[in-house]
Amino acid sequence: MAGEVGVAIEAERLKGREALRKLRESIRGARHRVSRKLVSFCSGSGCKAYGTEKVYQALLGEVERQKIEKDVEIKRTGCHGFCEKGPIMVIYPEGIFYPQLRRNISRR
Ligand code: FES
Numbered sequence: 001m002a003g004e005v006g007v008a009i010e011a012e013r014l015k016g017r018e019a020l021r022k023l024r025e026s027i028r029g030a031r032h033r034v035s036r037k038l039v040s041f042c043s044g045s046g047c048k049a050y051g052t053e054k055v056y057q058a059l060l061g062e063v064e065r066q067k068i069e070k071d072v073e074i075k076r077t078g079c080h081g082f083c084e085k086g087p088i089m090v091i092y093p094e095g096i097f098y099p100q101l102r103r104n105i106s107r108r
Pocket residue numbers: 042043044045046047048078079080081082083084086088
């Protein structure tokens with residue numbers, strides 16, 4: 001998708017603020033058209049201490065059980081800066097933040 005946006009930028013020569021505004025809106029729109037959810041799972045040392053691995057494995061199992069692997073991408077990330085609230089998960093593109101996860105969150 002990033003390649004598509006790049007082509008649009010090269011194909012047009014911007015003429016003024018209005019053209020820039022339209023380009024910005026088209027890029028934002030492209031970002032929001034992502035059909036696949038991204039689940040960002042903190043695997044920093046703070047979250048690990050709170051048991052992130054068990055929650056992560058439970059979530060993987062639930063995604064597999066529901067056969068939604070094509071709709072959901074799960075990635076481990078580094079520290080989000082909220083270690084005392086771990087384990088932490090963020091769902092994109094919405095940016096929904098889930099602190100203090102427990103294994104039963106995967107059923108929601
Ligand atoms: S280790 Fe997870 S927020 Fe810091």
